[in-house]
Every structure is written in structure tokens, then in C-alpha cells.
Amino acid sequence: MSIVSCPSCSQRISSLADTCPHCGFSKTGVSIEPEVLQARQLRKLRYRARMLTYLGMLITLCGFLVWWFQQTGFNGLPGQVSQLLIGVGVVGYLAARVWLFMLSSRLKKL
Template sequence: MAIIQCPSCNKRVSSRAEVCPYCDFQLAGRSPDELEQAQQRALQRRKEKLLGQSMLALLVAIGGFAYSFLEQPHPESWQAAVSYGAMALGLVWFIVNRVRILMVKRSR
């Protein structure tokens, strides 16, 4: 009995397991090519999910900037604090997601 990685969720499972206990991926009865294709699809889904999150983060940052630029709230008002917070949160979230995308690409 050996320990392998599930092609779908990348968690460690027994080579004798018919189904992954974490994600219910069918392991038994699949050829190595099918398992490789499933692993590639899972990796692609993960990259697409991270890319979507980074675009959402960028949208939050742009929204905060646009509100601050167009409305020009008083610097000590709560509207200014929210717009500055949205800009900072969006930019940090964007950078973190970009680093996560690089880590996923590097892990291949």
C-alpha cells in the first residue's frame, strides 16, 4: 500500500482507495492518462479561480479610487476612510492573489 496524491484535490490518499475520501473523486478503474488529465483540469480550475479573485480585488481597488476621485470626500469623513480602505484592501488582495498564482504555476 502506497500513499498517492489525489489528482483532483491534491491530498494524500491510499493507492488502494477507490474514491478519494476528501473530494469523492473516483480513483479506481482509471488509467494513468485519465488521472493526469484530471490533475491538469483541477490545476486549471484553481488558476481560473485565483484569476477571478484577483480581478475582483482589482475591481474593489478601482472602485475605491473612483469614488475618492469623483466624489472627493472630506479627508476626515467616513466616506474617505471607506474609499481609502477599499483601495488598500483591493491592492493587498490583488498582490496576494498574484503571488498565489505564481506559487501554483511553480508547483507544477
């Protein structure tokens, strides 16, 4: 087995692969259905969107932790760093949720 470059998209693929995992190009002449390929790409994007929601939650959590350690409890107002972290985290999380929702509904239509 060796690594060759795909004649269609020139990404590196295994010489044993019948179809290119990147673009669906087929050496045997039977190419993957465009719907299948699209679903695969959507699933990949959905995975990224899901990771983004986790990242947003993590950043929000960091913001609360900074708040906690700066004020020794949630007594005082959050400092600028925690405000920024919580703001970015919440916005990022919500944006990722919307993206995730759009990807899921597009996947259902396929």
C-alpha cells in the first residue's frame, strides 16, 4: 500500500482506496452519490459545530472561575476578564447551537 495523490482534488489518498475520501472521485468509475458525499460533509461540519458548543461552554466556565477567584465568591461584580470570557463563551455557544441546528435540518432533508 502506498500514498498517491487523487487525480481529481490532488489530496493524498491510499492507493488501495477505490474512492477519494476528500472529493468522492472514483478510480473504478463508480463515484459516490453526491447526496452521500454532501451528507458526509455535513456530518463533518456538525461535528465541528458540536465541538464549538463545548468550547463555548468551556470559555464561559473559565469566565465564572476567574470571577470566583477574583472576588472570592460571586459577591462582587465580575471583572473585565470574566465579563469578556463569559460574553465570548455565551455568544460562541449560541452561534454554534444555531449552526448545529441548521446543519441538522439540512441533513434531515437529504
